[in-house]
Amino acid sequence: xxxxxxxxxxxxxxxxxxxxxxxxxxxxxxxxxxxxxxxxxxxxxxxxxxxxxxxxxxxxxxxxxxxxxxxxxxxxxxxxxxxxxxxxxxxxxxxxxxxxxxxxxxxxxxxxxxxxxxxxxxxxxxxxxxxxxxxxxxxxxxxxxxxxxxxxxxxxxxxxxxxxxxxxxxxxxxxxxxxxxxxxxxxxxxxxxxxxxxxxxxxxxxxxxxxxxxxxxxxxxxxxxxxxxxxxxxxxxxxxxxxxxxxxxxxxxxxxxxxxxxxxxxxxxxxxxxxxxxxxxxxxxxxxxxxxxxxxxxxxxxxxxxxxxxxxxxxxxxxxxxxxxxxxxxxxxxxxxxxxxxxxxxxxxxxxxxxxxxxxx
Amino acid sequence: xxxxxxxxxxxxxxxxxxxxxxxxxxxxxxxxxxxxxxxxxxxxxxxxxxxxxxxxxxxxxxxxxxxxxxxxxxxxxxxxxxxxxxxxxxxxxxxxxxxxxxxxxxxxxxxxxxxxxx
Amino acid sequence: xxxxxxxxxxxxxxxxxxxxxxxxxxxxxxxxxxxxxxxxxxxxxxxxxxxxxxxxxxxxxxxxxxxxxxxxxxxxxxxxxxxxxxxxxxxxxxxxxxxxxxxxxxxxxxxxxxxxxxxxxxxxxxxxxxxxxxxxxxxxxxxxxxxxxxxxxx
Numbered sequence: 001x002x003x004x005x006x007x008x009x010x011x012x013x014x015x016x017x018x019x020x021x022x023x024x025x026x027x028x029x030x031x032x033x034x035x036x037x038x039x040x041x042x043x044x045x046x047x048x049x050x051x052x053x054x055x056x057x058x059x060x061x062x063x064x065x066x067x068x069x070x071x072x073x074x075x076x077x078x079x080x081x082x083x084x085x086x087x088x089x090x091x092x093x094x095x096x097x098x099x100x101x102x103x104x105x106x107x108x109x110x111x112x113x114x115x116x117x118x119x120x121x122x123x124x125x126x127x128x129x130x131x132x133x134x135x136x137x138x139x140x141x142x143x144x145x146x147x148x149x150x151x152x153x154x155x156x157x158x159x160x161x162x163x164x165x166x167x168x169x170x171x172x173x174x175x176x177x178x179x180x181x182x183x184x185x186x187x188x189x190x191x192x193x194x195x196x197x198x199x200x201x202x203x204x205x206x207x208x209x210x211x212x213x214x215x216x217x218x219x220x221x222x223x224x225x226x227x228x229x230x231x232x233x234x235x236x237x238x239x240x241x242x243x244x245x246x247x248x249x250x251x252x253x254x255x256x257x258x259x260x261x262x263x264x265x266x267x268x269x270x271x272x273x274x275x276x277x278x279x280x281x282x283x284x285x286x287x288x289x290x291x292x293x294x295x296x297x298x299x300x301x302x303x304x305x306x307x308x309x310x311x312x313x314x315x316x317x318x319x320x321x322x323x324x325x326x327x328x329x330x331x332x333x334x335x336x337x338x339x340x341x342x343x344x345x346x347x348x349x350x351x352x353x354x355x356x357x358x359x360x361x
Numbered sequence: 362x363x364x365x366x367x368x369x370x371x372x373x374x375x376x377x378x379x380x381x382x383x384x385x386x387x388x389x390x391x392x393x394x395x396x397x398x399x400x401x402x403x404x405x406x407x408x409x410x411x412x413x414x415x416x417x418x419x420x421x422x423x424x425x426x427x428x429x430x431x432x433x434x435x436x437x438x439x440x441x442x443x444x445x446x447x448x449x450x451x452x453x454x455x456x457x458x459x460x461x462x463x464x465x466x467x468x469x470x471x472x473x474x475x476x477x478x479x
Numbered sequence: 480x481x482x483x484x485x486x487x488x489x490x491x492x493x494x495x496x497x498x499x500x501x502x503x504x505x506x507x508x509x510x511x512x513x514x515x516x517x518x519x520x521x522x523x524x525x526x527x528x529x530x531x532x533x534x535x536x537x538x539x540x541x542x543x544x545x546x547x548x549x550x551x552x553x554x555x556x557x558x559x560x561x562x563x564x565x566x567x568x569x570x571x572x573x574x575x576x577x578x579x580x581x582x583x584x585x586x587x588x589x590x591x592x593x594x595x596x597x598x599x600x601x602x603x604x605x606x607x608x609x610x611x612x613x614x615x616x617x618x619x620x621x622x623x624x625x626x627x628x629x630x631x632x633x
Contacts, residue, residue: 014556016531019509020501037410041373042548043503048381050581065578068507068604112510131517138514149507149604212444214419306382319381321418329416357506359415361380373548376585 009342013042017120017346020356024332026345033339038332038349040360047361048318056082056287056313061152063305066320067358068149069112072105073298075154081294081305082156088285094158095235096276100171101144101153103265103272107178108137109299110218110258110265113353117255118189120347121198129185133178140174143167158282168273175266186259199252202339203348206249209334214326217301219352222257223249229297239271240264251351258353287313298323300353322358374406377414386417390446393438394475404479408448420445433461437470448478484624491537491563491622493526495614498536498560499569502553503586504543507604508570512540515607525615533559537622538614541596544572544579544586550593557594563625565597566590567613570604577603597621 007028013021021042027034047066051059063078064071076098083090090098111134118127138148144163145151153160163171189195205215205223220227224247230236231243244260246253291308301323308317331352336345378387391401405414413420424440434440437457442449457470499512515522516529530536533556545553557566568590571577576588590596598617600609 013552014498014500014531014533019513020506038412039370040411040415041370041376042546043501043543044373044376044546044548044585045503045544045579046376046583046585047579049583050579062578065505065507065603068505069510071505071507112513115513128516128518131513132519135514135517135519148606149511212420212423213416214423317381319385321382325416326419329412329420332410332412355506357504360377 011345015346017116017350019116020354022328022349022354022356024336024345024349026336026342028342031341033336033342033345035338036332036336036345038328040356042360043357044360048320051315051318054315056309056315059315059318060155063320064150064152066322066361067355069109069355070105070298070300070358071150072101072153073296073303075152076102077294077296077298077303077305078307079154079156080296081292081307082287082309084292084294085290085307085309086156086285086288088157088287089283091158091280091283092277093162093279094281096272097159097163097281098154099235099239100269100272101141101151101159103269104137104141104144104171106299107262107265108134108141109353110262111137113299113350114189114255114258116350116353117251117347118195120350121195123192123195126185126188126192126195129181129188133181133185136174136177140171143170155282156287157285158280160282162281168276172270172273175270179263179266182259182262186256189259190256196252198344198347199250199255199351200248201250201252202344203251203335203351204249205330205335210249210330213330213333215301215330216323216326217298217353218257218261219254219327219330220301222246222254227302229295229302236268239268239275241268251348254351254353289313291317300324300327300355300358320361322355322361324353324355324358327352328354328356328359370411371406374409374411374414375402377411378402378405378417380415382418383414386421390421390438390441393441395471396475404448405446408478409446413446417446433467434458436467437461437474442474442478449474453477480624484626487626488623491625492619495525495527495618496535496537497527497529497540497614498531498533498538499529499540499542500533500553500556502541502543502549502573502590503546504570504572508542508572511604511607512542512569512610515611520607520611522611525611527611527614534561536560537564538618539564539566540610540614541566541568541573541590541594542570544576544584545588545590545593547585547587550587553590553593563622565617565621566594567598567600567617568596569600569610571601572603574599574601 009026012023023039025037064075066074111130115127115130142148145153210223226243246257289309289311293306295304304321306319335348387401391398424445427440428435439454443454573590600613
């Protein structure tokens, strides 16, 4: 980093605000932040490299362990890619179950992201409320799949287990609880004067900067860019999904957009549970060779798997494009530039929901 | 100057560049500028920070879209070097663009650009 | 046992400061530690405070597979922790490398190769209740009569 100012302030890698190790080097002039540089490399494991040459049965578990927060969506993406290669049809009931689990996963991820932000701006009361609400969602996931994280619920040609009426009722009860509790917390966040001071107009991401680094997910949608991989999936539109967009592009609108999406996810799961058809949940088929690119919408944005398999089912080439790469990049080069206070660096960084484990793999 | 808290990031940057998607992006950019992959890696490691290298694929895609409708800019790959990788300053890029418009041959300018970024 | 020692034992049992260090995990274990903070599990009712600052910690929770960047940094952090101190590793990764311990990976497990480890919590990831019970059970043994212990920890 070139020295153009006198003080270069490093934050991290072990910092109370960060869940994961990352190092932010800030060039400051007084209290003002001129520019920042995010330094990675602390969680680089080389997952893509160790995937090459392994059979697909091992890949699906390795792919799930790219990220622990959004493990379900990594599972969905790699299985979707395998099914696309081998033309495997998925029974209708399994597709509904996949959507239900994915939306539950999105809810817990968004709640965790908003918890982290509230914790970073030192509003611990609201943060703890949100974290407690997340436990309700985790319970619903546990009832459905059998474990909290790393469920490996989705398999080629369907899902691992079916849900019965009792489980569906319990998931509905959990959703009712969230729908009853969440508006109060959103109200607290939206009207809190001190929260507004720390969030509104801070860390603005303009459309030009967003396009330059290819931002995806809630970070892009909060800046007014209509970009969501779910719009290409017919089943989502049938279940009442629509694009949510906010225009301001600051920290406040990113967090409020996640709250909006939480309500939408509740709505989608309830619709899915109401109209879920009867039938089998798992059909068998063979995995064949081929190459494909598969994109799904992760809680943080578009997740793309580019996979090539040989005839034995072994991986020749794989590339994982995770949403956090683009979002952390935009965070470091656009959002954290010219901040008026060094105290806003961590909160701006967290507001883009960075997942370093995803970004480095 | 030897700083306690600054580490040599070159090995980590090279690991980041060796990812499948990043490697493809490096190859594409090297073909554009007419140099080898090793030279391109060296330039990128020297001039870019870690997050740009990790996100090289989608940044270059955005630059491709920006340069699609102008043949001169595309031949000189100016958006790739300014907005996408920050190797070249905006004013220098404008200067190169102006000289290309006034009739200087592209090959000569490319050599100058290469000299400017190394 | 002196009165002072008894007092110290009681105080130490009810005030355990924790710092967690992610040495290249997938976040799964980290969010389970975060879940311990939630009012459902309420780690603070047992007197465990998650500070994330090695200089005021008693126990370091290590998650992750020990990636190459941490090989020199983790012993540094371990040196900064004041006595008495202990390390508890969370998850399969620091114990064995889990699914990542393959040729070509940029990791160097296990963590016990680099710093002394007192207790392990296997699982991918372990449940929050397991993490809390391990911290509580091992802290009692590790910090009791620390001053008069004959075999000092390295």
